[in-house]
């Protein structure tokens with residue numbers, strides 16, 4: 189394959205320091221481990237501890253990705269962070285990360301597309317590499333969902349976690365890199381899933397059933413479109429990383445696709461739904477197993493409603 193550009197050369201993740209198991213909600217929320225595991229697949233999630241926020245997690249994940257790539261922060265040209273939970277309206281998380289990792293002076297910006305944020309940002313990062321505007325991009329997905337979720341609402345509190353995933357993307361030799369992207373949004377469906385700014389009283393609201401049904405449709409639609417228009421067969425796909433919202437969503441989506449279940453990456457049991465972080469926090473578990481020449485599909489969906497997917501050739 190010629191012409192592929194943005195190659196992943198380093199991956200890293202950071203999770204909130206406090207591990208909260210399902211039992212941790214039992215007394216306060218009139219729920220139990222069995223309900224949560226059966227309806228969502230989640231067993232535990234990480235919440236930020238005092239002193240941690242979206243930017244500290246993003247910087248921590250970034251340092252790990254740089255170390256994994258064997259690069260110093262000076263090697264980066266651009267920092268792009270997908271997030272909807274920046275601790276303040278300004279500055280952006282990306283700017284704070286630049287300072288924290290010792291890369292002040294280079295371009296830094298956030299991109300908001302909720303749980304589809306990483307896939308959106310990957311397409312932007314890839315475009316910057318293709319255009320020649322950057323040679324290496326630090327691409328981050330980071331969200332602190334505890335800052336927008338009502339911890340007294342059992343129908344949402346149990347679902348979300350705090351985390352960040354980062355990748356170093358560089359202009360490769362043309363063999364390995366992003367091949368294609370899909371981006372979509374429909375603001376008419378905004379009432380199905382929305383939240384106020386972090387720290388405000390307007391906490392996350394969702395119509396769980398409608399979002400569930402929509403997600404089960406949109407994942408296979410994106411995967412099939414990427415495969416068909418790039419002439420890639422399901423056998424050539426090594427991994428699909430869907431946004432980690434609910435294991436039952438992923439299972440129902442997989443049943444609609446011609447892809448064996450073992451190729452689908454699932455880590456909801458450990459991390460819950462970490463929004464824009466959920467796809468990039470998956471990489472450290474699989475990157476070492478990547479088989480050159482095969483493909484990885486990343487597929488995000490979330491508030492907006494937004495959806496986005498990426499086809500990556502290893």
Ligand SMILES: CC(C)(COP(=O)(O)OP(=O)(O)OC[C@H]1O[C@@H](n2cnc3c(N)ncnc32)[C@H](O)[C@@H]1OP(=O)(O)O)[C@@H](O)C(=O)NCCC(=O)NCCS
Pocket residue numbers: 218219220223224227228303342343344346394395396397399400433434461489490491
């Ligand atoms: C939220 C979700 C897990 C709820 O599961 P569900 O099977 O659809 O459950 P329902 O919403 O039909 O609720 C069933 C009952 O469980 C109750 N319930 C909700 N959360 C509960 C909890 N943590 N513990 C116990 N009971 C709970 C509800 O109150 C409801 O009770 P009622 O019938 O007495 O009103 C599911 O709809 C979902 O995951 N939707 C997608 C949400 C999502 O992924 N959003 C992010 C997208 S990026």
